[in-house]
Amino acid sequence: MNKFTKSLILIVAGSGVLIGSLTMPSAGGPHAASQPAARDGAQTSDGDPAINEPDRFAWTVFVEINKAANNGSKDRVWEKWAPDEDVYGNPNRAPIWPGAATGLQETGPRPKTLRPITQLQIASEENQRLPRRRRQRGRPAGLFLPAQAGGEEVRMNRATFDFIVSNNLWYVEGQEAAFARGTKINFPVEAKEIKAIWRPITDAEKPRFYWQLNPADNKVYGLVAIHIITKDIPNWTWATFEQMDNPNHCKEMKCKDDFGLKPDGSVSAGLLKMMQDAGLGPEWQYYRLNGAQVDFTDSTGRPTLLGNSIIEDGFVTTSSCITCHARATIGQRIPGQSRANRLSVFKSTSPLISDNGTPDPRWYYADPSRPQTLKYLQLDFLWSMFRAKRRS
Numbered sequence: 082m083n084k085f086t087k088s089l090i091l092i093v094a095g096s097g098v099l100i101g102s103l104t105m106p107s108a109g110g111p112h113a114a115s116q117p118a119a120r121d122g123a124q125t126s127d128g129d130p131a132i133n134e135p136d137r138f139a140w141t142v143f144v145e146i147n148k149a150a151n152n153g154s155k156d157r158v159w160e161k162w163a164p165d166e167d168v169y170g171n172p173n174r175a176p177i178w179p180g181a182a183t184g185l186q187e188t189g190p191r192p193k194t195l196r197p198i199t200q201l202q203i204a205s206e207e208n209q210r211l212p213r214r215r216r217q218r219g220r221p222a223g224l225f226l227p228a229q230a231g232g233e234e235v236r237m238n239r240a241t242f243d244f245i246v247s248n249n250l251w252y253v254e255g256q257e258a259a260f261a262r263g264t265k266i267n268f269p270v271e272a273k274e275i276k277a278i279w280r281p282i283t284d285a286e287k288p289r290f291y292w293q294l295n296p297a298d299n300k301v302y303g304l305v306a307i308h309i310i311t312k313d314i315p316n317w318t319w320a321t322f323e324q325m326d327n328p329n330h331c332k333e334m335k336c337k338d339d340f341g342l343k344p345d346g347s348v349s350a351g352l353l354k355m356m357q358d359a360g361l362g363p364e365w366q367y368y369r370l371n372g373a374q375v376d377f378t379d380s381t382g383r384p385t386l387l388g389n390s391i392i393e394d395g396f397v398t399t400s401s402c403i404t405c406h407a408r409a410t411i412g413q414r415i416p417g418q419s420r421a422n423r424l425s426v427f428k429s430t431s432p433l434i435s436d437n438g439t440p441d442p443r444w445y446y447a448d449p450s451r452p453q454t455l456k457y458l459q460l461d462f463l464w465s466m467f468r469a470k471r472r473s
C-alpha cells in the first residue's frame with residue numbers, strides 16, 4: 082500500500098470524515114499520514130474548534146485558565162479574575178479590577194468568600210412559596226452537598242469586566258437604560274466567566290484535588306466543580322467539569338467527552354499531553370468534562386441538555402445551560418417596586434425544572450412579529466447581572 086492510500090484509510094477509519102474529504106488536496110499531503118485522529122490531541126485544520134469540536138475546545142479552555150497565575154501563590158489564572166461581588170457589590174462606585182487600585186498585582190491567596198450555591202437557594206425559596214401540596218420534598222436538600230460546608234464563587238475575565246463597566250451594566254438603572262434603548266447586548270469574543278464550587282477536604286483527599294488553604298478559616302478547600310463559558314461563538318460555549326469522586330457524578334445525566342476520555346474511561350493521551358504542556362500537575366487528571374453545549378437543540382430539534390451533579394442538583398435531568406441563561410434579562414421597572422423586573426430562573430410551575438430547548442420569543446416580546454413590543458432585553462446570557470443593585 083502506498084503512503085497516499087494508507088493515509089486515506091487512516092482518516093476515514095479514525096475520524097469518520099465524510100467522503101467529501103477524500104477529494105481534498107491536503108488528504109495525501111505530508112501531514113496526513115502522521116496525523117492521528119483528533120481525539121488523540123493532534124493538530125487539526127479546523128478553523129472553528131469551538132463549534133466543531135466542543136469537547137476538545139472545552140478542555141483547551143480548561144487547561145488554559147487552570148495554568149499557574151504566577152503570582153507567588155498556588156493561584157490559577159481564573160483565581161485572579163474579578164469576583165462578581167467586586168462588580169455588582171456597590172452600585173454607587175464604578176468597579177475596580179482586582180489589584181488595580183494599588184497598581185500592584187495581587188499576591189498570595191485572597192480569602193475566599195464562598196456563598197451557598199445560588200441556584201439551589203433560589204429553587205429552595207421558590208419551592209417554599211408554592212402551595213403546600215405542590216411543594217417538592219427533599220430536594221434540593223441542604224442547599225449544598227449534604228452536611229458539608231462549602232460554596233460557590235463566580236469570576237469574570239478582564240474583557241467581560243471592561244464591557245460591563247463601560248456599558249454601565251453593573252447597577253440596575255444602567256441595565257434598565259439598556260432595556261429602554263433596546264439594543265442587543267453583545268460581549269466581545271474574548272469574554273469568559275466561571276463558576277467554581279469548593280468544599281473542605283481531608284489530607285487523604287488532597288492528591289486527587291486542586292486545593293487551596295483558605296486564609297479566611299484556615300481550612301483546606303478542594304475544587305469539586307467548575308462551569309466555564311466563553312464568548313467564542315455568539316451564544317457562548319458552555320462546559321462543566323467535576324472532580325470524579327463526586328457521589329452523583331454522571332449518575333442522573335449521562336456524560337459525554339469525545340476528547341478527554343478513551344472508550345475505557347481512562348484519560349486520553351491527547352488530554353494528558355495538553356495538561357503536561359501547560360504545566361498542570363497530576364491532581365488535574367481527576368477532573369472530568371460532563372459535556373459541552375453549543376446549541377439549544379440537536380439537528381432534529383430535540384433539546385440539548387447539560388448539567389452538573391453539584392451545581393444543578395435537583396434539576397439536572399432538565400438542565401440546559403444555554404436555555405436557562407437565555408432568560409437572563411431586564412425589563413421595564415414596575416412602578417413602586419425596587420426589585421428589577423426580570424424573567425424567572427426556573428419554570429413558574431416548578432422551581433426544580435429548567436427550561437430547555439429553543440427559547441420562546443413570547444418570553445421577550447408581547448408580539449414576536451413586532452420588535453417594538455419588547456418586554457425583556459437579554460443580558461447576553463449572564464445571569465449574574467441579577468446581582469446588580471439599585472443606586473437609590
Ligand code: HEC
Pocket residue numbers: 198199200233235274275276308309310319320321387388389393400401402403405406426427434435436462463464465466
Ligand atoms: C435553571 C437555570 C440555570 C441553568 C440550567 C444553568 N445556570 Fe448557570 N446560572 C444560573 C443563575 C441563576 C446564575 C447566577 C447565580 C449564581 O451566581 O450562581 C448562574 C451563573 C452562572 C455562571 C456565572 C456567570 C453568569 O453571569 O452567568 C456561569 C459561568 C454559569 N452559570 C454557567 C452555567 C453552565 C455551564 C451551565 C450548564 C452546565 C449552567 N450555568 C446551567 C442559572 C442557570
